[in-house]
Amino acid sequence: MALSGMRGLSVFISDVRNCQNKEQERLRVDKELANIRTRFKNERGLTPYEKKKYVWKMLYIYMLGYDVDFGHMETVALISAPKYAEKQVGYIVTSCLLNENHDFLRLVINTVRNDIIGRNETFQCLALTMVGNVGGKEFSESLAPDVQKLLISSTCRPLVRKKAALCLLRLYRKNPDVVNVDGWSERMVQLLDEKDIGVLTAVMSLLVSLVANNPEGYWNCVPKCVRTLERLTRSQDIPQEYTYYGIPSPWLQVKTMRVLQYFPAIEDPTIRRSLFEVLHRILMGTDVVKNVNKNNASHAVLFEALALVMHLDAEKEMMSQCVALLGRFIAVREPNIRYLGLENMTRMLLVTDVQDSIKRHQAQIISSLKDPDISIRRRSLDLLYGMCDVSNAKDIVEELLQYLTTADFGIREELALKAAILAEKFAPDLSWYVDVILQLIEKAGDFVSDDIWYRVVQFVTNNEDLQAYSAAKAREYLDKPAVHETMVKVAGYLLGEYSHLLARRSGCSPKEIFIIVHDKFPTVTTSTKALLLSAYVKLLMHSQPPEPELQELVLGVFKKYESYVDAEVQQRAVEYFALSRKGASMMDILAEMPKFPERQSALLKKAEDTEGDSAELSATKLRLQQQVSTALVVSDAKPNGASAVPLTRLSSAPRNIDQMGLPEVAPQPPPYANGAVPRAAPATGAAPPAPPAAPAPAPAPSPADLLGDLMAPLAIEAPPGVGPAAAPVASTPASAILALEAPPSAGLAPAPPAAGDSLALALMDGPPQVQPIGSIADWFRSLSIKESGVLYEDPLIQIGIKTDWRGPHGRMFLFFGNKNAAPLTSVKAVVAAPSNLRVQLTTVPEIIPPRAQVQSPLDVVCIHASREVPVLDFSYTSVNVPVSLKLRLPVVMNKFLQATPVSAPDFVAKWRALAGPPTKLQEVVRGVKPLPLPEMADLFTSLHVGVAPGLDPNPNNIVAAATFYSETGGATLCLIRVETDPADRTQVRITVATPDPTTSFEFKEFIKEQLIEIPYAAAPPPPPPAPSPASMGLTGPAAVLAGLI
C-alpha cells in the first residue's frame, strides 16, 4: 500500500518516530506546531493541498497527546470547501478534534445541512457521518427532519440510508423530542421490512434507543422483530457477505433481542411461542467450537438470548436449563465465557426460584475467587455476595477471609466490607460475627474502614451476652506480636467498656489489662491515643474498690499528657484527671454506654456508595432491596439498658452525662462530643449519613434517642428535614434556595407515616407505594405565584423548581432529588410544550445516584398569550418499581407579566383608545371566590398586575395595569378594571383592554380563572387538578395532556 501520498506528513511522522526520547519528540512537535501556526496566520498563501496536510499533522500531534489549541477554525473551514478531498479531511478531522459542545461546530450547521439535503451522495455520507459522531443538541433541532427524510427515502441508496439511521439515532439521543412517536412508529415497522441487512442493522440500533425510551409507542414493532429473529436463526435469505463465521449477522441478532427486552412481557401467545422456539434453539443449539471468532459470535447471541429469557420470565424448566448452562460456562477454560457465566449468574439471582440451583455451583464459584484474572475474581466476589444466605454464610465468609490475605490491593477494601456485611447479616450466632470481624481486622487492618469496627462495637453494646466474650477475644488479639492500629482501637474500646466482666480470669485484672493496652500506646496515632485515654479512665472507674497501683499508673499517664501537643489528647487527659478525683460521681459520668438505636448498617450504605463500579444488577443492589432487619442489633424495648449494668447506680445516669457533661466540658465545638468520647466515635460512624434516618426529637427522649440526636449533626451534613436532595449541590445558590423552601413544605404536607423516612420505605419488602406527599394541585398553585418551591414530592423523589423570568424569556431550573438509598434509574424527563411556548429542556441524566440531586435548566420562551402550560412527562425506576408522572409546569401567563405603574391621565387615554371588542372585553363573572377588596388587590399584585389605587373614583373597583411580554407581540400593555358589588362578593364585572385581541381574551380568561375558586378534587390520590371551567376553550396538545393528568 502506498504511503499517504503526502510526503510532508510522512516525513513528519518518521521524524517523530525517530526521536530518541520524549524530550526530542516534544521539540520536534513544538517546531511543527510553530510552523503550522505561522502558515495558518497567512492563510491566503496556502494551497488546498497544504491546508489538508497541516490539518492532518494537527490530528497526528493531537493523537500523540499534545494540546492543539489553534487551527480549529481552519479545520472547520475545510468542511465548506467545494472539493471532495478537502471536505473529507475537514469532516473527519473536525469530528476527531472537537467534541459536541464545541462552539465552532455550530458555525457549520448550515454547510452541513446543505450537504445533507444536497444531491451529492458522497457529501451526504460525509455530513451524516460527522453529525452521527459529534452532532449535539443544536444539530438535533436543525437537522432531524432532513435526516429522517433520507432514512425513509426510496431513492437513496442503502449506503446513505444506513448512515441516516445512525445519524438520526444520535440526534434522538441528544434530544428525544425530534422524533415524534406518532407516525414514526409506523415508519419503523415499515423500515423493519428492509431487505438490505446493513440498513436493517442500523435501523435496529435506532429502534433499541427508541424503545428504551418509550416501549408503549413501539409495540407494533414486536411481531416484525420476532420475525426477523426467526429469519436470522434459520438463515433464511441472508446474503453470504452478512454471515460472520457462518453465523447470520450475530450483531443484528443481538440487537433484535435487545429491542425485545425493553418491552414488558409479550402476551400474544403465537408470538410468544415462536419467540420461545427461537430462544430454545439458540440456548440448546450453541456448541463450543474451536474457532475463537465463531465461538465469540455464537456466544454473544447466546448470552443475549439468556438475558431475554430472564426478562420474559420463562417457565421454571427453561430457567433451570439456563442455570445448568451457566454452571457449565463457569467451569470452562475460556476466560471470557467464564466471566460471562459468572456475570449472568449474578443477574439470574433476580429471578425467583433459581437460587437453589445456583447454590449447587458454589464450589466452582468459590474457586473462581482464586482466578488469575481480576475481572473474573470481581464477578465471583459479586456473585458470592449476592447468593449468600443463612445456609451458606459460614462457608462463603470463611472463603472470603481466606482470600483476603492473598487478594490484590485493588479489591481488598471491597472484599473486607462485603465479608463484614455478610457476617452481620447471616451470622448463625453472634460470637461468630465478632470472630469474623476481629479476623478481618487482623488480616486486612488497612482495608477495614472505621465503619466496620464501629458496627461491631454497636453489636456488642446492644447484646449483653456478647460483652464478656468479645472483651476476652480482644484481649487475646492484643497478645499477638504485630497488632494493627484498628485492632488497638476496637480492643481498647471493648476492654475499657467490658473488661471488668473478665476480672476473675487470670491475666485480666484491670491493672494487667491496662498494661497490655498501654504497651501499644506509644506507637498509635493521636486519635487512638485519645480513645485509649478514655479506656483507661473507664478501667479506673471499674476497679472498685480503687486499686492504688492502677490509679497511680493511670493518673501518671493523664498527668504526662496534660501538656501533650494534640489538643484532643491534652483535653481528655486534663478532664479525666479531674474526673477521676470525683469518686462516686465519676461512676455516673463514666457509666457504660447505653444501647444504640437500631439503624441501617452504615456498611451497606457504604457498599452501595462504592459500588458505582459494577454492573447495574450488581449483587449489592440486590442486597439492599432485600435488606430487612436481621434483628442482630437488638433494639432493646427497655427504655434504659443501664439497669442491667451493676455499677451504674442511677438508671438515668447515661442521660446525665449527655445533658450536663456536654455544655460543661465542651468549651469549643468538639470534633467528638466531649467527655463521651469513646461513645461518640462509634456512634458517629454508626449513624447512617442519611438525614431521614436521624431520629427526630422524640417527645420523651430515651437516652438512646438523645445520643442519636447529639450525634446526628456530626454524621450528616444537611440539616435534618431538608431532605437529602438538597445536600449534594448545596453550594449553588439555586439549590440553597430550594433547601430553604423544602422544610416548610415538607412540614405542611399531610405526611403519611412513612413519608419522612424514605429509607425505611426503600427498604420495605414489597414494592413501595409511590404516592405524592401532598397535593400536586396545591404545589402547582403555589408555584404559580412563587418563583421557587416544590413541584412534586413522593417518598422517593422530590422535584423542586426555581424560576427566573425576564420579559418573554424564562429559565426554570428543575431539581430532581433522589431521597432514596437506591439510585433512580431509567430517569426520563420530557416536556411537552403547548403552541404558545417554546420550551427546551437539557437532558436529564438517566440515573440519579442515591441521595443526590441533579438539576436541569429549562428554557422557556413565550410566543403569544395563552393559558396553556407545558407538561413534564417524568418517569423513573426505583428498585425495579417504575413510576411515571405527568406534571403541569407552572409556566402560567402571569410569569410573563410585569406590574406597570400608569398615571391616571395615561390610563384614561389608553382605556378610551381601545373602544370595544375584540381589544376591550367585558364579562360578568359569577361564582367568584369572595374576597375582601384588599385581598383581591393582593392577589393581583402576586400575579404581577400592578394595582393603581385611587385611579377609579368608585372605591369598590380595582384598576390595574401590567405589561405582557411575548416574542411575537413584544411588550403589550394590559389594562384591567374589576368592578365589585359590595352586596354580592361572589360576582364581579371585569373589563380588560389590550391592543391585541388574543392577549385581551387570554388575559381576561386568565384573571377569571384566578378569581373563580377552582374546584379541586378533595384528597386526591393521584390528585388530578380538575380542569378549570375555562379549559373547554383549550385546544392543542396541551389540552389533551391536561386532560390526561
Place this chain on the structure above:
Amino acid sequence: MTIHFVLLISRQGKVRLTKWYSPYTQKERTKVIRELSGVILSRGPKLCNFVEWRGLKVIYKRYASLYFCMCIDADDNELETLEIIHHFVEILDRYFGNVCELDLIFNFHKAYYILDEVLIAGELQESSKKSVARVIAAQDTLIENAKEQAGSLSNMIAQATK
C-alpha cells in the same frame, strides 16, 4: 447501548487512534487514555478480554503489538463488541494486506476513514466486509481523481460502489 470510545494503543503505550462517541473534554480524554493504558497493558495473556472500569466495561483485544479497545456500558453485550473489534481488524487487514502497526502509523488517516465506515454514533454501521471495502475503494478513487480534475464525481462513486 453504545460504544463510548475506541482506542488503539501500542504495547509501548503510544496512541495510534482515538475516536470519542460520547462527549469527553480534552482533559478527560487524556486522563482516560492514561488510566486505561495502565490497566490494559499490564494485563497478562490468557485473561479475559474485559476490564471493568469506572462503572463501564472496556473490551480489548491484542493484535500483534497493538491493543484495540472499545468502551461500552456495563450491561452491554461484551462478546458482540469483541467481535466488532475483530470485524474492524479484518477490514483493515483486507485493505492494507496483512496490516501491521506501521501501516496504521503512516496511514492513520485511512484508519479513520475506515472506522467511519464501520461505526457511527458508537453503533455498528456495516457488518459486511465487502460492502465496507467497496465504499473505501470508491473513496480512494475519488481522492486519486480529484487531483486530476473534479469531473463527474458522483457518477464515478456510483459506479464504483454498484
